[in-house]
Structure formats: structure tokens, C-alpha cells
Amino acid sequence: MNIDKISQQLLSKLPIYRLKDLIKAIRACKTAADERAVIQKESAAIRTSFREENNEARHANVAKLLYIHMLGYPAHFGQMECLKLVASPRFADKRLGYLGIMLLLDENQEVLTLVTNSLKNDMNHSNMYIVGLALCTLGNISSPEMARDLCAEVEKLLGSSNTYIRKKAALCAVRIIRRVPDLQENFISKAKSLINDRNHGVLITGITLITEMCLQNADTLVLFRKAVPVLVRHLKNLVTAGFSPEHDVTGVTDPFLQVKILRLLRFLGHDDAEATEAMNDVLAQVATNTESSKNVGNSILYETVLTIMDIPSESGLRVLAINILGKFLSNRDNNIRTGGLGQGRCAWGNVICEGPEFWQCRKTRTVSFDGGFLVQGPHQRYFARKTQHAYSTLYRHPPLHFEPRHSYVALETLNKTVTIDTQAVQRHRNIILDCLRDGDISIRRRALELSFALINEQNVRVLTRELLAFLEIADAEFKQGMTTKICLAADRFAPNKRWHIDTVLRVLKLAGNYVREEILAGFIRLVAQTSELHQYTVQKLYAALKADISQESLVLAGVWVIGEYGDVLIKGGSFEEEELVKEVTEGDVLSLFDSVLQGPYANQVTREYVITALMKLSSRFTDYQATAQIKVMLQGHVASHEVEIQQRAVEYTNLFQYDGIRPAVLERMPVPEGRVREVGGAGEGADQGRCRVWGLICGLVGLGEIGGMWGDAVCVDLSIAGVGVLVVGWLFCLCVEGRVFLVCILLMDLLWFAALACSIRPEPFRYLETGTERSRCLLMDLMGVGTASGNVPAPSSLPAVKPASTSHQKQDSMDFLVDIFGGGGGGAAAASAPAPTTTSQSSSGAGLFDLLGGSEPSPTPAAGLNSLASLSSALPSTPPLQQQQRRTSQPVSQAQPVSQAQQGSYEAYNRNGLRIRLTPSREIANPNVTSIAVAFHNDGSAGAGAVLELLFQAAVPKTQKLQMMPASSNRVEVGGVERQVMRVANPNQTPLKLRLRVSYVLANTGAKIDDIAEFGGFPEGSF
């Protein structure tokens, strides 16, 4: 063992004595854990030393502790030691003690009160540096109590003959009046004398003090207006003064003081013509004489601009100020154009620092130290390289040439001033628009705000074009706000309707996934209101949809408009797309809708829109084939797993049986009056799942009717009685079915629905009361609601429906009520629980009443008001829903009609005559669980006879869990079907994927088959 090693081991056990050693030890640590260990050990040693009252080591210990504290480790146990150090007579001890107090304590800690006394003593010390230390500490951490206690001392020191003490006392006074504003009066007279001081330090602190006082108290502000001439003189001296090495910052004399004076002048001159008059000259002088090529100059110019804008200054001065801001934005641009290279302008990011005197001595150290310090020579080379780079990229990225921080401050100030002086800001519009493409998000955000503020009638076309161009590349976080603002601006300033429609359309195209509902509603309103442009709009939307179906809002708007004005689209016959004239046929429109429905971007809302639009088209299109195709498409959704879509599909399919009323039901929506709502609070998502635009419009119509109906007291009474009877009947039905446990839930829903039904649509009850005589009138009412315009006579539909309603009149009214309930219950059950089964298939004549009962099929009021949907839901109700639910809950026990089984099922295996089909469905009680019904068909096509000893196994990815139910039989006869259910729990909602293993014996050949099949998953949204 060598001696080095031993000594190292010994050393590591000894505590570290000096601060330097500790820092070295910490820096030598390779990992964070090592560092923690060293610091813990050292902290423990320091703690022990403190406990032993070791006076010699205290200084070093506190210093070490402060270092440890800075690294983020606890050091509060050193607080008392700092106090002890402060009490020591030695200057070095005091200095470290106060530093410790400033770092370890803050104004909220109780220990601080103990410091007050030491501070008081030190403020009366003969040594000015010790007084300075005490003042500095007070200024940094004074609490309100300390401020009160030490106010008198500070006041006294403000009058000291020593500038070093005076300036510190002034800042202490600032802190004191910030903490205790009442103490302000004590300092006013002293502050007055401070602004006549010649020392810059005293002057700057004095001005800070006065600014603080003026902001706190309006009376003081008036008092100090008298000081304006003095301040103006100071500023003038600074601007015109020659080189003073002490205060010079790259050629500008004491910019800090200038900024402070300008700021105080701003408060003093605010809304005071006299004070402004006095400072106009000097402001103009500063604005014109300050060199703007360096950051220092710009900081003064920036402050000057703020002052000019804040005081009632001359208009010439204001123009000057705005031009300065414009120059800020473009200063780099000018520099490049004049080829001004190598002037040492720090414009490319802020790594480069100006100030030759600072860098001159740096040459030797440049490389050794991190390679980061740039000396004059390399500085210029670096700059030249950057500029060359800028030349080469200038055309590709024009906005690169802005000085980022200047852009930032200029944009922000312009934002503030735009309300005051729009005209002057307008001139810098192009530069502002360029800033939209800046690399820095803060600048983009400011520029965006500003551009929206700049829009007016004259420039709306140009600016909107620019903003639309920006929208395409904008960050996702901007998009929603942008779409809203662009559309609002278009709404406000649109020169004509066509431009307005074009603009919104473009927004929908570019950022259709970021458009708020209100905007969409506004667009549809706009389209409906401009009947002269229907053809144009519908063609445009059709072309846009053909090009892109990925933008949700575009799809919604397009589908709605095509549904509404499909006839116009077809009548136009052709449309222009990029100069090419193309034909549109009914089949084209339908295939477009089909692609939307099948497409990967379809969600429930779009599907709802498409289904309804398809239905509308059925009355717009005359071609028989088209109608047949629509029927087929609707039929495809009759068993949809989305209740709303299923309901719509079923209702609409049934509507085809009533050709008499269908065209009237599917009339165009009435043109909405005025504006429904511009911009509401963000994020209403409560009533998703219905076409809300319609809901909104129809809601208004519906609301008007409610108003009329509520007056009729008899009607309301009756309706309540009716509800009671309905509830009893419904209860009875359910009990018979043995599903008592569900009754409670359903009852709640039903009562709610019933209440809603009677409040919103009292017509059926009125009908009950008045009998057949009013049936005609009621029918008119209904049609009125259905077409939502109230004055569509629909004469052709009358005879068709009338017999039905009158025949029904003869039936028992109880029956009828149950029917109503049945219709309503179907919807309620669908919404609330998985296993409801009302058999509401009433006799065919009950259609109208079913409809009325079912007029509130969904629990959202807005949806309920959707007149078209509710009217069509009147038609005989919803057996497929129940069938479907039976299928999902008990798929094994019930044989399904083949057409049902085929619906939404996917073939996973087909060999030797054995076909395996999978039908997925989401469990309503737990949407994370997918239940897959497996059907084994044996079509005997291979001539192998029955399948015996069938064993079906499946495996899922690790994130999912699989549960297999027993199969109905392990033997499948030829032409027979056997079933099995598996449940897949999929909490992460990953795509379903199955690996299947099937083994069976063929009865005829006796061959044992063992097969493995992969099943790639169900298409998105198929269940």
C-alpha cells in the first residue's frame, strides 16, 4: 500500500476547511449522487461546528453554507450564525453576515426582527462602508415592521454629506415606502434636494424614489411637476455631453439615468399640458440625437417613444415616435441593403456583445474558455459569415433579418399605441406582417395581435389574404384564435358577400379542424341569407369537399349546404374547378357523401350531418336511382352502434313510406334572421352529438312556440295528468317483462322527458282535448313545425295522414298514451341503459302519435328542438335498436336473421367450408370492453360434412385482456351456425388485433385440421 493512497483516505475523512476546498470537492463530483453525499457530509460538519460555538471557523462555515444554499440545498440552520457574524466588530464578518441574511432570510421570517437592532447600530456607525452594508440589507429585505422602525435612521442618512450613503439611503426609502406607503411624507423634502445632486448615483436613486412616490400619490405627482425643468436640464446635459469615461456605454452617456429621467417625465407629463410643453423640446432632441445602431441607443429611444405616446405631446413628435418603432422593426433590413457589414452591430441573436473596450483584452482567452467569448476579430468574422448567410437565404426567408429583441419591443409598443394612432401604425403594416414568419414565437404572437388590430374597411382584403397565408403555416395553438378572428373581421369589414363567403371558405379549407362552432353557425347563416350566391357557394363547397375531406368543419359546412341546396348544385349542372368545367351528377354527390361516411376522418357528428343531408337530398334529387342509392346508404346505418345515427337512419328510412309528407318535411330550412350569437364563451361541448347549428336555429323557432303555448292552462293540466297515466302504463309494461331493476332509472329519465315534452310540444294534448275537428288544424301546426317556417301549406300530405289520425282517435286513449310513451321510452332507454325492451310497434295508424311521443328522443334540449329530426322520429319507432341490443347482451341465445348478422361483421377465417365471422360491439356499461360475437358457419362447400370437435382459441396483444365464453356447441352441422362470445378489455384503446387458432375434425374425411389465422382488426369506428 503506498503512501499516497493512505493520505488520500485520511484526507477524505477529514472535514473540508476552506470554501475553496469545498467548491473544488463539489466540482470534482462526477454524479449528482456524489455531490449530494459531499454536501451532506459537509452540512453535518458545519452543523456540528455551529453547535460547538466555534468562533474562528464561523466565517468559513457560513461562506460554505451560502454556497451550499445556492446549489439548492437546505441551509436555514445557518440563519442564527449570520446574526452572530453581523454582531462581530470585524468588517469582513459583518459583510458576510449581511450577505447571509440577504440570502437566507426574507421579509416573511420571524428571525428578521432580530436583525433590526444590529441594523440600527450599524447605520449609526462611523465607518461609511458598514453603514452602506446595513442600508443595502435593509433595502433588499426590509419587512413592513423594519421599515417603520428604521424610517427615522434612513431619513437622517438621506441628508448625509456622503454620496455613497445618500444613494443607498434613497433606495432604502424606496423599499420603505413600497412596504409602508404612509411613510412617504417623511421623505418628500429630502427627495427634492436629491434631484439637484450632481452625482449620477444619487441622481438615479433620487429619481427612482420620486417616481415611486408619484405613482403612489397623485398629490405628490402635482408637487413634483415643478421639478420638470430640472429634469429636462439633466437630460439635455446627458444628451449633449461629450465623452465621459465613467458613465459612457458605447458612446452614450449614462443611458440608465436617461431612461429613468424619461420615465419620470412620462408620469409627470401625463395629461398635463404645461409639463408637456416644457419637455417637448428635449424629447425631440433625444429622439433625433440618439444613435440607434446599438442596443443602448435603442433602449433610450424605446423609452422616449413610450413617453411621447403617454403625454399629450405634439403630433409631429408622435409621428417621429412611430417612425422610430418602424425603424426598430426594419433596422436590420436597411443594414443589409446598404451592405453595412462588419460594423459590429449585434443583430444576429444576442451571443455577440458590443463594446470594444470590453472585448479588447479578451483575445488570449477566447478559445480556452468554452470557445464562447468572441473577440473583436472573430466577432467580425462571425458577423460577416452570418451576413453572407443572410444574403443567401434572404430570398427564401426574408424575415430572418429582423433584430429579434427590437422586433419584440417594437411590436409590443405598437400594440399599445395602435388604439391611439392607427394611421401611423398602418404604414408599417408590411413589416409587421413579415414578423408573422419570425422564428420566435413571442414575436409571432405580438405580430398577430397587432395585425388583427390593424384590420379596417380599406385594408381588409390585403390583410386577410396575408393572414390566410399565415394561417396555413401557423402553429396549432394560434389556429383556433386566428380562425375566429379572421371570420369576425370578415364579418365586420367584408366588402361584399361573395368575398365574405370566399374568405370563410378558405379558413375552413385551411384550418377546418380548428374552427369554433359559432363560426360554423355564422357561415351557414351567411350562406342561407345570401340566396343569390347559393349556386356559387354550393359549387365551391362541393369542389372543396371533393379535394379534401379531412377538415371537419369544412365537411360539416359542405355536407349541410349540399344537403340544403343539392338541387341548385345539380341544376347548375357543371362547375369550374381550376378553369376546368366539370359535370356534377346526382351520383357524384352521393358517392362523395359515401366517401365522407366511409372515410377515415368521419366521426359521429359528420355521420349525423351526412345522414340528414342524404335524407334532404332524397327530396331534392328527382332521379329514381339516386333515391334508391340513398335508401341503401341509410340502410347501412340502421344497425349503427351510435344510437343517434341508428335512430336517424331508422327514422329516415321509415319516412320513405310517407311520400306524401316527405317533401314538406324535408323543405329547406328557413332563412335565419339576423345573428344568433357571435362568440360565446369558449368550449361549450355539453351538447355534442347533434347537428347543433340546426338545433340553434330551430331552437329559436321552437322557443317562440312555447311562448305561445304556455298561456293555455287547461292544456298544461291535461298534459300533467297524461304524464301520470303514462308513467303507470310504462311501469306496468316493464314489470311484466321482469326488468324491475331498471324501472327506477328509466322513471327518472321518463319523467324528465315527459315534462320536457309537455312544456315544449303541448300539441298532442291539445289534440286529445279537442278531438278530430282540430286534427286538420293540428296537422297544419305540425307541418309548420316540421318545415320550421309555419306557412308551408303542404296540401298534398294532408289526405295521406288524416285517415290514420282519425282512425286512431277511436282507440282507447290509454293505449295511445302508452304508444306515446313507448316512442319516448325507446329513446330514453337507448340513452340510459343497455337492456330496455319496449315493444312499441303499435298498429300502423299510430304513426303520428308515436311521433309526438317520441319527439324528445334524446336528453339534450337543444337536440330535442331539432324540428326535422323530431318530426321524422314520429314515424313508427325503433325495433332495430332493441334487436341490436339484444344481440349484444345475449348473442348466444338468440338466432339472428342473417341480414342482421352480416351487418358489421367481419370474416376472420374461411377454409374447408368453415367460416368464422366476428361481430364487434362496445359494451355500454364499460366502453373499454369490446364484446366480439363469433359465429361459426358451416356452408358445407368443401363437401367435408359436419365440423366436429371445434376448438376456437384467440390471443390479444399484451395491453389487452381476453375472456372467452363457452361456445354454444363444438359441433357445426352443414348449414348450421354456432356461436361463441369473447370479451376484450382494452383500457388503452389500442387497436384490436387477434391471433386465432382453430382446430376441428371434418366428419366425412376424419381429417384433423389445426389452423392459425391472423385478424388485423376492425376498421376505425366500426363499432
Place this chain on the structure above:
Amino acid sequence: MRPVTPLLCTSNPLRMIQYIIVFNRQGKVRLNRWFNAQSDKQKATTTREAVTMILTRKKTMATILEYHQYKLIFRRYASLYFAMAVDWTDNELNVLEIIHRYVQALDDYFGTVCELDVIYNFDKAYWILDEMIIGGELQETSRKAIISE
């Protein structure tokens, strides 16, 4: 007579430096000073977030960040970042100058200052800071005066 216009900056008349953090490229804090009372936990969170934000800035971006209710203004000198948080209405360019002035003062004092100087003489760096800034307000602008005292 012109109509009375509101001051551009009346919302927050306080215009002081809220805190100063000096840290290196690895995010190690070399100096910090808080002019308003905050709990240690708050300080740690703020420091961590501010440092991360600043270190991820690209060179061409502005050195002004909007962070909570303050603006963070920073400047990089070799491996050291000097960041100051100021009130929203303060003059950002002037703050950059203050940072620069502080670095100049350090440079005058240490000769040719580097990160190691700041590490080993952090107490002196603090004292120089105290000569320049008290309670978040500038005290002395003369380089000579700062150093001599």
C-alpha cells in the same frame, strides 16, 4: 384640450427587477438574488423553469421571454447566462444594458472574468451586485464607483 388617455403602463406601476439568476449552460445556478419574498419551493420551481426555458432558446430568438407575470430577460456570456425577471412594463433593452454593466463591473474587478471567478468568489460577485442594485433598483451606474467601493 386632449381627452384624458390612460397611461400605457398603469396596470402595474412597479417596475423593478424581481429576481436575478446567473447560471451556466448545464443549468447550474451560480448566483441568485430575490427581491421579493418567496418560499424556497417557489424559488426552486421558478429557477428550474426559467433555466430550462432559457437554455432551450435558439440563437436567433429574442432574448426576452414572457414568463408568468414577469418578463425574463437574459444575456449569454460564454458559458454563463445572466437572467433578470422584470415587471411587464419595464424597458427590456435597458435591462439588457444593466446586465451588461454588471458583467463589465465583474470584468473590471476580476481582470478577465470567467465562470471560475464567479464560482470561487461568489461572495464578491454578490457584493458587486449589491453595489449596483438594491431592492431591485439600480443604484450606481459608474463602473469606477462600483468597483472602488
